[in-house]
Amino acid sequence: MAVGLGPLPAMHPVPGIRMGTTSAGIKTPGRRDLVVFELCEGSRVAAVFTRNRFCAAPVTVAREHLGAAAPRYLLVNTGNANAGTGQRGLEDARDCCARLAELTGVSPQAVLPFSTGVIGEPLPSQRILDALPSALESLADSGWSEAASGILTTDTLPKGASRRVRVGEADITLTGIAKGAGMIRPDMATMLAFIATDAELPQELLDRALTEAVRYSFNRITVDGDTSTNDACVLIATGKVSVTDEVAYRAFVDALTDICTQLAQAVVRDGEGATRFITVQVENGASQAECEAVAYTIAHSPLVKTAAFAGDPNWGRILAAIGRAGIDDLDVSAVRIWLDDYLIAEQGGRADGYLEAEAAARMNRDEVTVRVDLARGQSAAVVWTTDFSYDYVRINAEYRS
Amino acid sequence: MAVGLGPLPAMHPVPGIRMGTTSAGIKTPGRRDLVVFELCEGSRVAAVFTRNRFCAAPVTVAREHLGAAAPRYLLVNTGNANAGTGQRGLEDARDCCARLAELTGVSPQAVLPFSTGVIGEPLPSQRILDALPSALESLADSGWSEAASGILTTDTLPKGASRRVRVGEADITLTGIAKGAGMIRPDMATMLAFIATDAELPQELLDRALTEAVRYSFNRITVDGDTSTNDACVLIATGKVSVTDEVAYRAFVDALTDICTQLAQAVVRDGEGATRFITVQVENGASQAECEAVAYTIAHSPLVKTAAFAGDPNWGRILAAIGRAGIDDLDVSAVRIWLDDYLIAEQGGRADGYLEAEAAARMNRDEVTVRVDLARGQSAAVVWTTDFSYDYVRINAEYRS
Numbered sequence: 099m100a101v102g103l104g105p106l107p108a109m110h111p112v113p114g115i116r117m118g119t120t121s122a123g124i125k126t127p128g129r130r131d132l133v134v135f136e137l138c139e140g141s142r143v144a145a146v147f148t149r150n151r152f153c154a155a156p157v158t159v160a161r162e163h164l165g166a167a168a169p170r171y172l173l174v175n176t177g178n179a180n181a182g183t184g185q186r187g188l189e190d191a192r193d194c195c196a197r198l199a200e201l202t203g204v205s206p207q208a209v210l211p212f213s214t215g216v217i218g219e220p221l222p223s224q225r226i227l228d229a230l231p232s233a234l235e236s237l238a239d240s241g242w243s244e245a246a247s248g249i250l251t252t253d254t255l256p257k258g259a260s261r262r263v264r265v266g267e268a269d270i271t272l273t274g275i276a277k278g279a280g281m282i283r284p285d286m287a288t289m290l291a292f293i294a295t296d297a298e299l300p301q302e303l304l305d306r307a308l309t310e311a312v313r314y315s316f317n318r319i320t321v322d323g324d325t326s327t328n329d330a331c332v333l334i335a336t337g338k339v340s341v342t343d344e345v346a347y348r349a350f351v352d353a354l355t356d357i358c359t360q361l362a363q364a365v366v367r368d369g370e371g372a373t374r375f376i377t378v379q380v381e382n383g384a385s386q387a388e389c390e391a392v393a394y395t396i397a398h399s400p401l402v403k404t405a406a407f408a409g410d411p412n413w414g415r416i417l418a419a420i421g422r423a424g425i426d427d428l429d430v431s432a433v434r435i436w437l438d439d440y441l442i443a444e445q446g447g448r449a450d451g452y453l454e455a456e457a458a459a460r461m462n463r464d465e466v467t468v469r470v471d472l473a474r475g476q477s478a479a480v481v482w483t484t485d486f487s488y489d490y491v492r493i494n495a496e497y498r499s
Numbered sequence: 500m501a502v503g504l505g506p507l508p509a510m511h512p513v514p515g516i517r518m519g520t521t522s523a524g525i526k527t528p529g530r531r532d533l534v535v536f537e538l539c540e541g542s543r544v545a546a547v548f549t550r551n552r553f554c555a556a557p558v559t560v561a562r563e564h565l566g567a568a569a570p571r572y573l574l575v576n577t578g579n580a581n582a583g584t585g586q587r588g589l590e591d592a593r594d595c596c597a598r599l600a601e602l603t604g605v606s607p608q609a610v611l612p613f614s615t616g617v618i619g620e621p622l623p624s625q626r627i628l629d630a631l632p633s634a635l636e637s638l639a640d641s642g643w644s645e646a647a648s649g650i651l652t653t654d655t656l657p658k659g660a661s662r663r664v665r666v667g668e669a670d671i672t673l674t675g676i677a678k679g680a681g682m683i684r685p686d687m688a689t690m691l692a693f694i695a696t697d698a699e700l701p702q703e704l705l706d707r708a709l710t711e712a713v714r715y716s717f718n719r720i721t722v723d724g725d726t727s728t729n730d731a732c733v734l735i736a737t738g739k740v741s742v743t744d745e746v747a748y749r750a751f752v753d754a755l756t757d758i759c760t761q762l763a764q765a766v767v768r769d770g771e772g773a774t775r776f777i778t779v780q781v782e783n784g785a786s787q788a789e790c791e792a793v794a795y796t797i798a799h800s801p802l803v804k805t806a807a808f809a810g811d812p813n814w815g816r817i818l819a820a821i822g823r824a825g826i827d828d829l830d831v832s833a834v835r836i837w838l839d840d841y842l843i844a845e846q847g848g849r850a851d852g853y854l855e856a857e858a859a860a861r862m863n864r865d866e867v868t869v870r871v872d873l874a875r876g877q878s879a880a881v882v883w884t885t886d887f888s889y890d891y892v893r894i895n896a897e898y899r900s
Binding site: 149150152153179181182183184186187216217270284297400401404405407408410412413414415417418420421422425426428430432441443445447448486487488490491492494495496 | 550551552553554580582583584585586587588616618619801802805806808809811813814815816818819821822823826827829831832844846847848849887888889891892893895896897
């Protein structure tokens with residue numbers, strides 16, 4: 099029941115990048131669950147990973163390999179996260195990389211592994227090894243849509259974004275896919291997201307561009323506040339089109355941020371049990387940190403989220419969330435709260451002339467903006483989240499993540 | 500659907516304390532919703548209040564009055580929190596205190612007001628004013644049980660604790676009541692809780708005793724992480740039995756902590772939609788603060804809570820919660836997790852010899868203990884919480900708190 103999430107847009111191929119998708123039978127027989135990305139020689143890769151201390155085996159191995167060799171292949175499976183699997187999990191991840199390396203004639207360190215799905219079950223690595231030839235056979239630069247489907251877990255729809263943009267004097271392509279659904283509160287990283295471009299940037303700028311783009315996109319979403327053990331966001335640059343100067347770099351970062359924001363919002367729109375897409379916009383704070391704290395306190399409040407599910411414009415719960423967000427010297431009488439363009443709270447209480455029907459009409463929309471004015475500075479922050487529904491409970495009571 | 504919460508125990512009267520309970524028709528006609536406590540002359544009062552910056556009008560007024568006069572009456576209404584009501588809310592709270600003072604011949608500052616219920620609706624103060632004489636007529640030192648029912652909101656059962664205890668060379672009585680249910684994550688305070696004793700302590704020791712007792716009881720529970728705007732915990736000492744020395748004081752604090760813990764656990768057992776009572780016990784941390792952080796991260800995780808609802812011993816979600824609790828240098832391979840006495844996770848993965856059926860049998864009990872050994876120090880912390888059920892969503896989607 100994704101909110102405002104349409105079919106995949108036109109996914110522009112990125113010259114130098116091919117994807118192969120197949121079914122390894124990891125969880126559900128016949129379901130596409132294995133994706134191989136092939137990166138042309140000379141590609142550069144930037145990546146950010148989960149900061150959860152219990153990171154999954156593939157995260158550990160991918161970090162190691164990134165430091166050791168230029169990546170040529172990404173190997174992604176769904177259905178099993180290979181997390182909480184101890185020493186054996188590391189061996190399984192390395193075995194899969196080694197086999198793909200053997201089949202393609204690269205070094206094992208040139209393969210980066212990624213897994214998503216159930217935590218704590220041993221990776222069925224033999225099934226992955228057996229399916230690798232079939233994945234390689236299907237490699238094609240038009241493989242984005244199939245790959246977008248092949249990485250999903252409890253997602254109801256594939257998520258992709260793609261655009262061509264003028265950067266300096268040339269056009270570049272940026273195309274990306276992501277998966278999400280639950281355990282979503284990225285922390286300096288994200289769900290699984292893979293973005294490729296034909297741009298050419300020095301490694302340092304590529305890393306910086308990804309960090310900047312992630313900060314205001316994947317790091318601004320939350321479904322349930324639970325940071326996954328497997329989050330990763332990868333940016334591949336094949337180096338065909340040179341991004342030469344600072345102006346071109348800014349245009350590149352803007353386009354990358356746009357792609358990341360589209361993907362991040364798609365993850366929230368397809369959040370587990372989501373019936374509404376909620377933008378929490380906090381303005382005029384003394385610092386960005388306090389704006390983020392207020393925005394996340396609202397976005398994580400089970401009471402605000404269940405009220406949103408009910409279409410109840412319960413400004414008292416929003417106000418209570420702001421009040422416990424850790425700003426000790428907050429002047430509560432100066433705080434104002436809007437639902438979309440409708441002022442609902444001011445001077446520590448309900449807004450003058452407040453009409454329940456007007457507020458309820460806004461809260462009952464598929465897309466709701468909660469805007470908070472802290473009236474104590476110039477900083478701002480935006481966070482995107484979902485409501486909290488019966489289906490969230492059902493999905494997570496039934497699904498063994 | 501309270502978990503393991505029986506009928507009220509025998510509620511020993513506390514000499515010098517009388518309660519009157521009546522129906523003011525604040526919300527549901529005929530329901531008891533107004534309670535007056537009468538404190539004999541010479542009583543001392545200690546109180547802790549919510550740290551939510553959006554505190555309710557009665558919290559502001561009670562703080563003011565506490566600083567101005569010795570309390571002689573507490574005036575408690577349910578059905579309306581008088582929170583988010585701005586200037587009018589303050590006037591309403593003061594009007595109610597003034598009227599009760601007039602009827603009883605004390606100064607208005609000798610009355611402390613407390614409210615719980617819906618946020619953001621004007622207090623129907625006329626109904627309270629009209630009902631005060633009836634509440635005063637019913638004053639009796641045996642009124643604890645009626646008072647326990649008269650302060651409830653979405654609670655399904657009244658909550659009380661009472662004991663007689665030898666302190667030094669005399670017996671004292673401690674009797675208390677509390678209400679809770681939702682918006683429960685007390686912060687240096689609690690839901691509404693009223694505890695009385697006939698002990699005599701200097702004000703400074705009384706304050707210290709309450710702070711100590713609350714720290715390990717009301718401040719260690721959470722239902723949904725939402726700190727209420729109206730939390731208050733009041734301790735009344737009528738001063739009949741002298742607590743003379745340090746040994747007697749320790750005995751007093753121990754008994755008070757026991758009463759507070761019983762009440763706090765009762766609030767969790769009757770948490771909104773609760774089907775399980777969960778004790779999260781974190782041991783061998785480097786500091787109490789980090790143990791608390793880990794315990795609360797587990798206790799607040801929607802994924803852990805929905806798994807508990809399903810009776811799913813999903814150690815991967817517990818492990819993921821520990822990993823994001825903010826301990827940067829955590830050695831994840833040393834962490835061990837038990838469900839009750841059954842080891843479920845060690846060395847970054849599932850415990851050796853783990854049997855799903857054994858773990859599920861523990862998670863399916865009404866009372867579950869999640870025990871975490873951080874293996875990095877000598878500190879510990881315990882937090883009590885509930886699972887996250889369909890009923891939590893139903894109650895909070897339907898109820899306008």
